[in-house]
Amino acid sequence: MVFPDFGGVGAADDLRSIVGALLMFVLIIATLMLIVSAIIWAIASSTGNAHTATKARIGAWVALGAAALAGAGVAWVNFLLGIGEQL
Numbered sequence: 001m002v003f004p005d006f007g008g009v010g011a012a013d014d015l016r017s018i019v020g021a022l023l024m025f026v027l028i029i030a031t032l033m034l035i036v037s038a039i040i041w042a043i044a045s046s047t048g049n050a051h052t053a054t055k056a057r058i059g060a061w062v063a064l065g066a067a068a069l070a071g072a073g074v075a076w077v078n079f080l081l082g083i084g085e086q087l
Contacts, residue, residue, distance in 0.1 A: 026070040034063035
């Protein structure tokens with residue numbers, strides 16, 4: 001696993017709590033969006049509404065992308081903290 005080095009930044013505890021809260025918020029919203037989009041996709045497909053099914057499918061893919069980006073957020077923060085130590 002990749003974990004950021006918060007020791008190289010002043011006020012690291014504040015940064016850790018902010019990043020953790022934001023990533024948790026994004027993951028919860030992405031999960032809820034995925035569930036809602038999947039339900040709407042299933043209902044729209046079964047009732048023959050192709051336009052709504054397409055929009056719901058796009059919503060499901062966006063939710064998966066958001067969850068993947070939130071998961072990669074820890075690696076991104078680690079990278080930025082590494083650069084910050086070199087400056």
